[in-house]
Amino acid sequence: MDDLKARLRTLLSDLMLVPGLSGHEDRVRRHIAKVLDGMGLSSRTDRLGNLIATLEGEPGAPSVMLYAHTDQLGFVTRKIEANGLIRVERLGGVPEKALPAQAVRFCVGEGRDVTGIVANKSHHATPPEEKYKVTPYADLFIDIGADSAEAVRGLGIEIGTPVVYEPRVLHLNEDRVAGTSVDDRAGCAVVVEAARLLKDVSPRPTIHFVFAVLEEFNLRGAMVAAQQLQPDIAIQLDLALTADTPDMTQRGEVRLGAGPAMSLYSFHGRGTLNGTIPHPAITALVVRTAAEEDIPLQRTAHIGALTDNSYVQLVGQGVACVDLCFPSRYTHTALEVCDLRDLEQLTQLCVGAITRIAAPGFDLDRDRHT
Known part of the structure; x- marks a missing residue:
């Protein structure tokens, strides 16, 4: 997996240097579209600017939207x-x-x-x-x-x-990256690399890889993408607040470099009264995947932040959602920090979980998991 980590480093560094204020994400979208095209994966852009690439899969399996937001504050x-x-x-x-x-x-x-x-x-x-x-x-x-x-x-x-x-990238020690718009170019990099790994997997569900706009402007882009795609499942990739510095110890237990995290509860509570409680079938799938793939899985539950899933979950008859996360320090500053090992394992977790969605016996019956 060293090649995966090296690709994540390069792609993340490139994306962090491309400016893309919310509502002005076009340069970022064009960069990602070019990378996808180089992988042999065609993409399309909707009217708001969401970039969407689809891999068709098993017709009977639930469809999946794997996504991250391209914009920055x-x-x-x-x-x-x-x-x-x-x-x-x-x-x-x-x-x-x-x-x-x-x-x-x-x-x-x-x-x-x-x-x-x-x-x-x-x-x-x-x-x-x-x-x-x-x-x-x-x-x-x-x-x-x-x-x-x-x-x-x-x-x-x-x-x-x-x-x-001012866009910049700093490499801290061996595995940590600091700079602008780690939120959520790190998530975008993971979606790209998950697409690279999943395009040759069979069987698989139908997967929509979405690079959403307008997240920092009241979470508007991903909902529009979900309305078009009508996925059964949405897996959103964004940051998890770390609690491993002296000023953050009361926030939870997430540590940088200790593996990806799953959000069990989020709520904003300031202006935007919204959040996400994940679907039990998907949290069970993630826990099982992490155990079977020997991937460390951290957990987070918090008030004060929220993700696009808070609106995506309300589309159609309801979308089974979960937020999967990479730990990050110093969020929304000019020098955010993430760990490439967490991104690598988050990619593996996404690929493993999505592959299992196409396996016989998987369903979204809440009563089987509660």
Whole structure:
């Protein structure tokens, strides 16, 4: 499986360097479509921008939608000051305390993007009462090195131009990757590699590999894909909050590098009153697969975050959903962290579980599992 880990490293690193603010994911979609095409897997794009590739399988088996979201959080240009400084509106759950002194990128177009920095008041001029104060994002400004609004617009920046953390990848020790948009380019990389492994498997269920848009903008893209595909089962790949740093120990038991995780309960509770309680037939399938494949399986249950499954589960007569996760630290910052060993094992878990869906005797009868 070393080849798998190496492919995941390369693909994840490439995807992390492609900017794709929610609602502006087209560059990411085109990159993934090219990778799929190189694997001999054709794909299509719906009107919202979801990328969908389908492998036909056993006609009697439940169909599966394996998916991750392509978009990332960031900002939208809100105001260009006369002196060339720029103010922005946030898009998604941006942590304000992690913003000052960060590098950002204005996504004007391929080869025309503009780098800027989020201003941070000079330390020498900061009075004591301000040193521990978090500045609201609306009061921050971004410096791109321009001296006038005309100069800013001359670079192609206008009201509405998308802004993301400056894309970067850092390799920490042997197996850990840090940088921008690990959430959820790591999930996208796993979906791609699962597709590579499943395309030659027989028997298998019909599998729809979906790279969804607009997750950071109230979870809108995957639901549209599910409405088209009407899957029986949806397996969503996203991060699990780790609890292995001093500030997170109360959050649970998930550790970085200890294997993939399965979410048993999620609920947002702030503005979006939604979440996911997974289908018992699918959680039983995942547990059995992990045991039989000797894959470590962590568990998570939390309030404060949610995934696309919270809406996908409501499509049609109901979709049997589960969130499978890779542990991640420092989420929604410019330097998120994941472990390639977790991604490798998450890929194996997905392939093993989906293969078993086509086996005789598998069904979605809740009463067999409760």
